[in-house]
Amino acid sequence: MGWGSSSSSVLGLGLVCLVTVSMVWSSVSGIGANWGTQASHPLPPDTVVKLLRENGFQKVKLFDAQYDTLRALGRSGLEVMVGIPNDMLLSLATSVKAAEKWVAKNVSTHISTDNVNIRYVAVGNEPFLETYNGSFLRTTYPALQNIQSALIKAGLSNQVKVTIPLNADVYESLNGLPSGGDFRADIHDLMIAIVKFLSDNGAPFTVNIYPFISLYSDPNFPVEYAFFDGNASPIVDGKATYYNMFDANYDTLVWALQKNGFGNLPIIVGEIGWPTDGDRNANLNYAQRFNAGFMSHIAGGKGTPMRAGPIDAYLFSLIDEDAKSIQPGNFERHWGIFYYDGSPKYQLNLGTTNSGALVKAPSVEYLEQKWCVMRPSAKLDDPQVAPSVSYACGLGDCTSLGYGTSCGNLDARGNISYAFNSYFQINNQLDSACKFPNLSMITKTNPSVGTCRFPLMIKPYYGGAGRLQKLSSSLAAALVLMLLTLV
Numbered sequence: 001m002g003w004g005s006s007s008s009s010v011l012g013l014g015l016v017c018l019v020t021v022s023m024v025w026s027s028v029s030g031i032g033a034n035w036g037t038q039a040s041h042p043l044p045p046d047t048v049v050k051l052l053r054e055n056g057f058q059k060v061k062l063f064d065a066q067y068d069t070l071r072a073l074g075r076s077g078l079e080v081m082v083g084i085p086n087d088m089l090l091s092l093a094t095s096v097k098a099a100e101k102w103v104a105k106n107v108s109t110h111i112s113t114d115n116v117n118i119r120y121v122a123v124g125n126e127p128f129l130e131t132y133n134g135s136f137l138r139t140t141y142p143a144l145q146n147i148q149s150a151l152i153k154a155g156l157s158n159q160v161k162v163t164i165p166l167n168a169d170v171y172e173s174l175n176g177l178p179s180g181g182d183f184r185a186d187i188h189d190l191m192i193a194i195v196k197f198l199s200d201n202g203a204p205f206t207v208n209i210y211p212f213i214s215l216y217s218d219p220n221f222p223v224e225y226a227f228f229d230g231n232a233s234p235i236v237d238g239k240a241t242y243y244n245m246f247d248a249n250y251d252t253l254v255w256a257l258q259k260n261g262f263g264n265l266p267i268i269v270g271e272i273g274w275p276t277d278g279d280r281n282a283n284l285n286y287a288q289r290f291n292a293g294f295m296s297h298i299a300g301g302k303g304t305p306m307r308a309g310p311i312d313a314y315l316f317s318l319i320d321e322d323a324k325s326i327q328p329g330n331f332e333r334h335w336g337i338f339y340y341d342g343s344p345k346y347q348l349n350l351g352t353t354n355s356g357a358l359v360k361a362p363s364v365e366y367l368e369q370k371w372c373v374m375r376p377s378a379k380l381d382d383p384q385v386a387p388s389v390s391y392a393c394g395l396g397d398c399t400s401l402g403y404g405t406s407c408g409n410l411d412a413r414g415n416i417s418y419a420f421n422s423y424f425q426i427n428n429q430l431d432s433a434c435k436f437p438n439l440s441m442i443t444k445t446n447p448s449v450g451t452c453r454f455p456l457m458i459k460p461y462y463g464g465a466g467r468l469q470k471l472s473s474s475l476a477a478a479l480v481l482m483l484l485t486l487v
């Protein structure tokens with residue numbers, strides 16, 4: 001998630017095909033959202049389901065199959081894509097029994113007892129990313145086949161379709177234009193086998209498209225081309241003209257499919273969005289411009305130059321996740337259209353509510369109004385400062401600090417306070433989590449300034465087993481800090 005198509009060859013663009021592509025896909029229209037749960041303090045699942053419904057989302061995509069999450073989705077009417085994490089692919093690839101158990105537990109039960117509207121199983125998540133060094137190349141397709149067999153055996157194969165959310169670099173363009181689109185040479189045969197299997201089973205191709213990542217990884221990427229305002233210099237590909245990267249990238253896939261004999265395969269855009277912090281190009285303005293632009297771009301149901309008709313898409317993402325790996329970049333924890341507490345970040349009209357505005361999550365409970373900051377008497381050159389900050393940032397979240405970020409204008413003391421507070425809040429405001437040796441103190445005055453929000457954490461949700469485990473590890477972290485302090 002979030003690791004996207006960085007290949008600039010796919011910026012390309014494409015030719016209007018003379019063959020009319022007949023749309024065979026009768027999916028519900030409407031917009032979907034990705035619901036990830038890698039957060040120190042996830043909102044209770046029932047609250048998230050209300051958030052989804054009140055904002056008029058019709059579909060939700062998950063990255064796993066947590067019991068509480070699915071139960072909360074029961075009877076909500078929302079279409080659900082459940083996910084299988086990459087680390088389960090090996091066992092599902094090698095054992096039909098394991099696949100049957102997975103389907104029984106994580107699909108059949110929820111459909112029959114909780115009335116969850118499960119429509120897709122996402123097998124793996126971007127398993128062919130180059131970052132994974134080919135680790136999942138041999139297991140993804142057999143896992144897909146085993147899950148499909150298990151769905152057939154469970155009598156669910158008409159209502160539940162398999163798919164694999166893929167990063168957009170599984171295809172590339174040989175000439176830089178959409179018309180040059182084909183599957184990446186090193187995985188070409190595998191991709192054709194998968195595409196044929198999806199086609200034979202009436203299942204869609206799922207792709208994640210990220211103009212932000214192109215801009216992040218290529219300083220020469222033309223900024224305007226990432227957006228939908230039509231201000232970019234158009235790129236002409238035969239009879240088609242492209243004004244934005246999304247259309248060009250999507251059509252590169254359409255060309256790749258068509259060239260290999262699968263021009264009618266339905267496409268789902270599994271992830272699309274823009275982060276709001278953690279990089280100079282990740283901010284509220286750009287995120288709003290991108291998401292609002294995307295929503296109006298797809299609103300008419302016009303499609304792309306190569307494929308007319310509605311675009312089936314899931315925004316990435318619903319809510320920020322402060323526990324995600326920042327290996328892809330500090331922006332990774334800031335993809336939400338809502339903050340961690342379910343409050344909207346900016347004005348966005350999804351075309352689904354009367355007011356045209358985002359609605360915040362209902363009845364969210366916060367911890368006490370207090371923050372941990374640097375003591376006024378503490379000295380910047382105190383030798384304890386550096387280890388304390390690095391400890392706090394290591395276990396807290398400092399991705400809003402640094403050049404071009406929301407807290408990028410803090411002075412040195414502000415930086416240190418931000419780090420201390422993040423650690424303190426993530427540890428549920430335990431007194432022991434604000435005991436940096438002679439450096440920190442608790443205040444009731446909100447230290448937020450300008451665009452820089454010092455978080456005030458929400459109450460932890462104790463519903464699932466994973467949560468309790470997480471809580472005990474944060475208690476352990478607080479104990480370690482206490483011990484450090486005593487030394």
Ligand SMILES: *[C@@H]1O[C@H](CO)[C@@H](O)[C@H](O)[C@H]1NC(C)=O
Nearest residue numbers: 064065066085101102105106
């Ligand atoms: C069901 O999904 C959960 C969450 O992804 C996973 O931990 C569990 O192992 C799955 N159950 C089976 C029987 O595979």
Ligand SMILES: *[C@@H]1O[C@H](CO)[C@@H](O)[C@H](O)[C@H]1NC(C)=O
Nearest residue numbers: 129130131132133134135136
């Ligand atoms: C992939 O390979 C690189 C270089 O050999 C290595 O640094 C990295 O840890 C590997 N990543 C994974 C996920 O195996």
Ligand SMILES: *[C@@H]1O[C@H](CO)[C@@H](O)[C@H](O)[C@H]1NC(C)=O
Nearest residue numbers: 401402403410411412413415
């Ligand atoms: C604040 O912290 C950020 C990130 O660690 C750093 O880049 C910046 O230089 C710091 N600013 C000051 C004034 O210390």
Ligand SMILES: *[C@@H]1O[C@H](CO)[C@@H](O)[C@H](O)[C@H]1NC(C)=O
Nearest residue numbers: 384436437438439485486487
């Ligand atoms: C804290 O400050 C006091 C007084 O300035 C000093 O005596 C003490 O050694 C300091 N403690 C630590 C852990 O640095």
